[in-house]
Amino acid sequence: MARQARKKSESGIYHVMLRGSERRPVFLNDEDKQRFVEIILQKKQGSACRLYAFCILDNHVHMVFQEVRQPLDTLMKRIGVTYAAYFNKKYDRIGPVFQDRFRSEAIEDEPYLLSVIRYVHNNPVKLAGDFTINYPWSTYSWYMGYRPDAVLLPEMEETLHLFSANRHRALQLFSEFHLQEEERQFLEVAATKKANEDPQELIAAYLQSRQWMLADLCKNENLSAAVELVKMLLASGGVSGRQIAQMTGINRERVRKIAVSVESSL
Numbered sequence: 001m002a003r004q005a006r007k008k009s010e011s012g013i014y015h016v017m018l019r020g021s022e023r024r025p026v027f028l029n030d031e032d033k034q035r036f037v038e039i040i041l042q043k044k045q046g047s048a049c050r051l052y053a054f055c056i057l058d059n060h061v062h063m064v065f066q067e068v069r070q071p072l073d074t075l076m077k078r079i080g081v082t083y084a085a086y087f088n089k090k091y092d093r094i095g096p097v098f099q100d101r102f103r104s105e106a107i108e109d110e111p112y113l114l115s116v117i118r119y120v121h122n123n124p125v126k127l128a129g130d131f132t133i134n135y136p137w138s139t140y141s142w143y144m145g146y147r148p149d150a151v152l153l154p155e156m157e158e159t160l161h162l163f164s165a166n167r168h169r170a171l172q173l174f175s176e177f178h179l180q181e182e183e184r185q186f187l188e189v190a191a192t193k194k195a196n197e198d199p200q201e202l203i204a205a206y207l208q209s210r211q212w213m214l215a216d217l218c219k220n221e222n223l224s225a226a227v228e229l230v231k232m233l234l235a236s237g238g239v240s241g242r243q244i245a246q247m248t249g250i251n252r253e254r255v256r257k258i259a260v261s262v263e264s265s266l
Contacts, residue, residue, distance in 0.1 A: 009106035012067040013052070015116045015186060016076065017103045019060035021096045022205065025231040026087060027058050028224070033137045036061065039082050049075055050155040053117040055124065055138035059235055062120040064107070066155070076102050091224050095209040105186065110162060117159065118178050119186045143174060199239045202232060203247060218249050226250050230258045 020026035027033045033056045040063070044051055050066040065072065084097040107113050121140040135141075142150040143160065163173040206229050207214065217226050226248075233244050241259050245252035 007106045009067075009108060011106075011108050013107040013113060014065055014067075014072055014104045015107060015120070016063045016065060016072070017060060018063070018076065018080065019099050019103075021099050022202065023059055023232070023235055024206075025058040025228060025235060026083075026097050027056055027061075028091075028228060028231065030137075032087070032090075035086055036083055037137075039079055039086075043075060043078050043082070051139075051153060052113065052155055052159060053120045053139045055120045055135075055140075057123060057137075058231065062123060064113070064116055064120060072104065091228065093210060093225065093228075114159070114162065114177065115182055116186060118180075119182060121178060122182075140178065144171060199233050199243070199247060203229065206232065214249055218251070226254070227258050230255055234259060 027036065036056055037054075040051065040054065043049075047068045048070040049068050049072075052064040052066070054061060054063040065075065067075075080098045080102075087097050088094060105116075107116055121138050124135040124138065136147070139150075139156070141147045142152055143156055145152075160167070160170040160174060163177070164170040203214075207216075210216075210225065212222075216222055217229065229248065230244055230250065233239055233248075234241075241255045242252065244250065245255045248255075
């Protein structure tokens with residue numbers, strides 16, 4: 001079946017979701033997330049785009065961009081290729097990192113833009129019940145000034161100005177706005193989740209991508225790969241840590257520690 005053409009945004013603003021290939025975690029630690037932020041900022045230099053918001057989770061990322069000097073498809077390709085080169089080199093792997101085609105929705109007016117920004121920032125709340133303020137890998141912390149190392153972009157300043165010309169009042173209203181419930185539906189990673197995915201098939205595909213045998217997962221020098229695979233299996237759902245240990249041969253205590261790290265990162 002032929003792919004449907006993307007809906008063109010008259011405003012040039014889009015909500016974009018990029019997810020890991022086979023729903024695999026592609027941001028395994030803070031260093032990976034920080035590198036992705038650096039890549040976004042690098043690719044938007046020279047007014048290639050405007051960035052209103054992002055939120056980076058372990059296996060997907062939400063972003064709100066406006067096209068300026070570069071089409072969205074080109075921008076996303078540049079971001080994806082650069083991060084994939086970093087990720088594959090760091091973890092000594094081959095193959096795709098992100099799903100081939102990102103998902104997007106057009107944003108045509110200010111009320112919808114603000115609602116999408118709120119949705120993007122609240123993704124950690126939706127997934128883990130955490131408070132937005134406690135999640136460092138979204139631009140909510142940039143807007144609110146909780147990240148002293150992050151410079152508020154001009155387009156973010158403009159977004160705050162929609163709430164009030166007074167900066168203190170704008171931040172108060174922006175924070176209150178994020179606590180309000182949203183009835184509309186936006187791009188969801190769960191909407192494309194494969195039902196009843198066989199964990200054995202996931203393991204086999206992962207080993208094939210590296211041209212490994214099962215025993216290679218248990219080698220100390222391949223610890224980062226074992227972490228990646230365990231996170232992928234946990235994200236697929238329906239499989240316990242004990243079952244993962246049995247299927248992969250990875251030490252059960254190691255699997256437990258990886259599972260704990262996943263929970264604490266949300």
